[in-house]
Amino acid sequence: MKAFIFDLNGTMVHDMEYHTRAWQQLFNEDLGGSFSWDEVKPQMYGKNREVLVRVFGPDRFTGEEMDRVSLEKEKRYQREFLPHLALLPGLMEFLEKAHQQGIPMAIGSAAIPFNIDFVLDNLNIRHYFQAIVSADDVTVSKPNPEVFLRCAELLGVPPAACLVFEDVPKGAEAAQNAGMKAVVLTTTHLEAEFAHLPNVLHFAPDFTDEFMRGLVE
Known part of the structure; x- marks a missing residue:
């Protein structure tokens, strides 16, 4: 990826x-x-x-x-x-390693800028992301792939070369519709709820397991 x-x-x-x-x-x-x-x-x-x-x-x-x-x-x-605002365990280290390796990163969210800014600025992580696509930047929400395709366009990377991190079935479905693989964080939904989506590579509660570490090693 x-x-x-x-x-x-x-x-x-x-x-x-x-x-x-x-x-x-x-x-x-x-x-x-x-x-x-x-x-x-x-x-x-x-x-x-x-x-x-x-x-x-x-x-x-x-x-x-x-x-x-x-x-x-x-x-x-x-x-x-x-x-209670904090990144999921392991994510700060994940972002830093990806950043050091020059891996381009984006946020593709249905959140409004008001909420995206709330997270990025309070946690001081804005510098890790080359592109941010919010609810205000798309016409149709997930599972429409517009948000992720827009991210890929802004990063200058083909959709098939992008890996999406999501937590809800509609988001993983949007990745599938964009021609992208997905990793699912099981903070909100059970693995069984994603069974119909062939693009999901991995499930994890956070960013600390061997698969996640392997993505940035």
Whole structure:
């Protein structure tokens, strides 16, 4: 592989619980819903507007209202997660070794820049990435391959030479649709949920195992 592309939430930082909690609170306390945790969790992918449409239908909110609700959700998420903000074990060393070897790296995430900046700047890791593609930079979210193809284009690397790190089936499917192999971090979903995806090379809870170390040795 000539380049690495990372999803952010659940892949670089173990924060999906905090996203789910922020959405559930907002759905139920602010928007009059009565959604259980198990009902909210499967909706945790894609752009915030897409989440709101999936949960409440296409006619509940104006675009302006969705943007306001989305920003409030992200503020709650950041406030709750900040004391726990940290890269997955082994990832800092992984990034540094890849950087030293000149392996180009990008972030391809459905997160808005507000959240990507929150992670990169608080952890001081922005310098490792030659490209960042956010929700604001694509038209269609994963499993559409647009985000990963855009990353490859910005890195100047053919899609087939990119290895994607993901944590959700829709993300790994997007990699498959982009013609890319994937490594799955099992922070959020079980291995069995990826059984239909032939492009997944490896499953790991973090970046410390022999396979991960072998990618940058």
